[in-house]
Amino acid sequence: MVKFGIEFVPKDVYWRTVYYAIQAEKGGFDNVWITDHFINRSVYVTLTLILNYTDRIKVGTGVTNPFLISPLATASNIASLNEVAPGRVVCGIGAGDLTTLEQAGVQVTKPLSAMREAVQMINALLKGEGLQNFEGTVFKVKSAKLAFKVRNPIPIYIGAQGAKMLKLAGEIGDGVLINASNPADIKEAVELVKEGASAVGRSIDNIDVAAYTAFSIHENEEKAFKTAVPVVAFIVAGAPEAVLEKHHINLEAAKKIKDALVKGDFPTAFSAVTREMADAFSLYGTPTQCIEKISQIVKAGVTQFVVGSPIGSNVRKAIDLVVKEVIPHFR
């Protein structure tokens, strides 16, 4: 049975995000994922509060990154969080959002090595082994060990989009957060995760394969599309040409969106987003349309479907729609 996760961006006051997380738990969601961007509220404060106001749902970073936050700090944060609700915490980590990292003046080098080393470091600390004279190509640690014990295993999920990162996730992750919304892209990604797992003698059956989508639901399809538009505009603007071509997206139209976003001209950028673009980079529609698209994704081998932002024009009502009309179809 496919699990359902939901992602929140903590850009609003904490109590609203916590309200939606409680709603998600009541509605049968299995996981809550909170994004980690320094411009927003702290992911760990938000997750701690969610754990305090929920009883069952699992929570995790969706995702933190090793360039801005040291993997040692991540291990400590995740281990501390786990003490609030043992067994309900997971760690999602990815190479990071290039735009945000550039804003922070952080240079992203060797993302594959960084991820491999970060996971190794976090695991070493969470398992109580610690690190002695760790000499990675990106990270070097003389000596590090948590001063407290983590009493249960904490799964690490790898946020991935590119082929190499997806294979790495299959190789070293307890889970993978596939950053895609289109069923064809997700099918391709699942195969790459499987390939990575097989290469080291692992079975994909032991990996929680999550489709981390840009999702928008509404009873009115046009409204669902309109809500997805801003997110799609940013995805199109940041997508490499090869990805745009793969989805038959007009490169000039994509450039127009990017230029407008750079100038802060959002109306021009958003009005240039087409249905083709939204189909390629988001999952939007009425409950019936969403069920159809999610079914295709589940068939591709996904074990968790993540309802990612924007979710809907009215988040409470959108969660309600997913709970009442979508989740029951898969249970």
Add this chain to the structure above:
Amino acid sequence: MSNADLSEVVAKIPKSSRSSLSTQLTDILLNAKGGDKLPSSLAKSFLYLWQKGRLEEDEGMEVLLKAALALDAEATLKQLRESGLSEVAEAIQKAQQKGVI
């Protein structure tokens, strides 16, 4: 408005109206501008009662009304009137005029 006054106001809300009213007041809370202005104690009570499924009880309705009035008094009073609870809206307005709310 004192807690005693608010209890009297809440008592005027029929049980049959509470389910839809609690949802409508919640929507005011979730969508109002200036969410950071909600007093911390009210935010915590709101989340606790929501988690426990008690927003439709007297205590829950009190917290919802206090919180919604704190963030958007105009929309809250309008909602009460549209929900056929003009008497409740009037009682709150009188309290506001007296300066006790």
